Amino acid sequence: MENIIEINNLNYKNIFSNFSISLPKNKFISIAGSNNCGKTTLVRILDKEIETSSEILINAKPISQYKITEYYKTVRTIIPKEYINTFATIEEELNNNLDQLFISKEEKNKRIKSIYKNLSLNRIKKDNITELSIEDFIRLQIAVAVSSMPKILIIDDISPYFSEEEILEVISYFKYLVSNYDLSIILITSRLDDVITSDYLYIIHDSSIILEGNPIDVMKKDNILNRIGLKVPFMIDLSVKLQDYALIDNIELDIDRMVDKLWK
Amino acid sequence: MEIVMINHKLEDEELNLVIPHNKIIGLVNDKSNKIFDLISLKKIGKGKILINNEKIVKEDIIIHRKRISRVEDNIDIPRFILTVEDFMNMEFKNNNLSIKNPDKKIRDSLKIVGLNDNYVTRTITSLSNSEKKLILIAKALLSNPDTIILEEPFKYLDLNQEKRLFMLLLKLKEQFNKTIVLKSGDTNSIYNYTTEVIIVKNDNILMQGETKESFHRVDFLKRNGIKIPNCVKFTYLAKKEKDVKIEYHSDIRDIIKDIYKHV
Numbered sequence: 001m002e003n004i005i006e007i008n009n010l011n012y013k014n015i016f017s018n019f020s021i022s023l024p025k026n027k028f029i030s031i032a033g034s035n036n037c038g039k040t041t042l043v044r045i046l047d048k049e050i051e052t053s054s055e056i057l058i059n060a061k062p063i064s065q066y067k068i069t070e071y072y073k074t075v076r077t078i079i080p081k082e083y084i085n086t087f088a089t090i091e092e093e094l095n096n097n098l099d100q101l102f103i104s105k106e107e108k109n110k111r112i113k114s115i116y117k118n119l120s121l122n123r124i125k126k127d128n129i130t131e132l133s134i135e136d137f138i139r140l141q142i143a144v145a146v147s148s149m150p151k152i153l154i155i156d157d158i159s160p161y162f163s164e165e166e167i168l169e170v171i172s173y174f175k176y177l178v179s180n181y182d183l184s185i186i187l188i189t190s191r192l193d194d195v196i197t198s199d200y201l202y203i204i205h206d207s208s209i210i211l212e213g214n215p216i217d218v219m220k221k222d223n224i225l226n227r228i229g230l231k232v233p234f235m236i237d238l239s240v241k242l243q244d245y246a247l248i249d250n251i252e253l254d255i256d257r258m259v260d261k262l263w264k
Numbered sequence: 265m266e267i268v269m270i271n272h273k274l275e276d277e278e279l280n281l282v283i284p285h286n287k288i289i290g291l292v293n294d295k296s297n298k299i300f301d302l303i304s305l306k307k308i309g310k311g312k313i314l315i316n317n318e319k320i321v322k323e324d325i326i327i328h329r330k331r332i333s334r335v336e337d338n339i340d341i342p343r344f345i346l347t348v349e350d351f352m353n354m355e356f357k358n359n360n361l362s363i364k365n366p367d368k369k370i371r372d373s374l375k376i377v378g379l380n381d382n383y384v385t386r387t388i389t390s391l392s393n394s395e396k397k398l399i400l401i402a403k404a405l406l407s408n409p410d411t412i413i414l415e416e417p418f419k420y421l422d423l424n425q426e427k428r429l430f431m432l433l434l435k436l437k438e439q440f441n442k443t444i445v446l447k448s449g450d451t452n453s454i455y456n457y458t459t460e461v462i463i464v465k466n467d468n469i470l471m472q473g474e475t476k477e478s479f480h481r482v483d484f485l486k487r488n489g490i491k492i493p494n495c496v497k498f499t500y501l502a503k504k505e506k507d508v509k510i511e512y513h514s515d516i517r518d519i520i521k522d523i524y525k526h527v
Binding site: 034035038040063082160163190226228229230231234235237238241242245247253256258259262263 | 498
């Protein structure tokens with residue numbers, strides 16, 4: 001499997017010590033860890049906000065060899081509430097960004113239509129950015145990043161800002177993008193409920209990857225996850241414990257089906 | 265501090281509200297913050313207000329408001345505030361608090377929420393979201409309030425931090441006699457951590473009472489669009505669809521034991 005990002009022996013302050021991770025291409029990857037384990041620092045390193053001398057390859061090329069404009073065409077990061085310096089409306093901001101890409105009008109309209117629909121921005125496209133709620137502001141951040149069609153989209157812990165239903169819509173959009181475009185998405189989170197459907201999950205703790213794999217398989221390790229401060233989603237937690245008692249064979253995510261299985 | 269509001273008219277509707285003394289109370293589905301503002305005496309209407317059984321007049325509200333500390337969901341701290349110490353000192357100034365040893369008071373407050381002395385000189389911009397949340401709670405404790413109202417207290421916290429925060433709130437209730445109100449959209453946390461609950465719908469009080477009893481009225485809550493805690497949903501389905509005689513539990517291990525007896 002080809003890797004879109006490779007980090008080898010990252011050292012940074014007392015946050016990372018010989019940390020290595022390889023993220024596969026064209027997948028929806030999640031990286032989870034308890035608070036203050038370095039998740040946002042990792043995002044800032046990949047955003048080139050923090051410089052390190054450690055070896056980081058982006059799309060097989062060392063990060064240090066990228067020119068600034070080339071890098072930000074390849075990698076876009078979303079850190080919630082990072083300031084957008086504008087008094088524009090959503091519509092104006094999006095149009096301005098797309099105008100700078102020198103794409104055809106047809107392509108521009110196609111991207112705008114898709115973004116408005118999938119991020120529920122139609123209802124507020126004429127609103128001023130400074131008046132947006134935090135969740136709508138993050139939707140705009142996603143819209144601006146996605147509109148430029150980067151190769152890699154890295155999103156830092158947006159879960160706290162959305163309701164359960166809203167975050168599922170956003171996650172669904174990310175999966176759609178990965179399936180239909182040449183794009184890799186990396187979602188950083190401390191909420192495991194939101195990443196059950198991701199393609200691959202890494203759990204980081206104390207500067208190393210302590211678990212990785214298919215999200216549901218990773219989440220079966222409830223003892224380890226709880227110990228480091230990650231809450232296992234209710235149905236997976238219930239399923240694992242019921243499996244321990246040999247009351248069910250497989251993980252069941254749906255409550256109705258679980259009740260049917262137990263009491264046929 | 266017990267707050268009772270009788271036939272209290274705020275905008276168009278009259279409501280009756282009781283915040284019992286020395287409990288941990290949940291406030292659910294208060295989307296516009298109307299009840300949140302009312303409980304914190306930030307926005308009041310017309311009608312009787314009793315605090316500790318004494319009728320309160322509007323002119324005295326300011327005095328009683330100072331006995332309530334409010335920790336909001338918004339963790340943004342103004343950029344002109346440089347350090348945690350500056351932030352905490354602002355609280356003394358804004359509330360005209362004359363403290364003998366403000367430095368010790370700050371360190372004690374930080375210690376209560378699990379943050380060590382190193383945090384005193386930390387810059388605000390260096391703090392993570394969860395650290396900011398804990399700093400806001402520490403700030404709320406500086407005025408030694410009778411009642412602490414927290415909006416989305418567990419947002420930004422991981423599981424271990426959430427458990428520690430709950431232990432802290434329990435300690436504040438039991439050792440320091442505080443009344444705690446938790447406003448949250450997370451009905452799972454409210455079910456687990458509170459003994460009384462106020463459930464709001466369209467800015468009016470839909471029901472208030474004992475937490476477990478209230479959330480077990482599943483049909484009523486579903487009809488009114490209130491989210492049901494996961495452990496309640498599961499047990500309710502088992503009882504209703506399969507006529508299984510399992511009890512409601514908040515701890516998943518107790519649910520498992522009960523399932524095992526009835527499978």
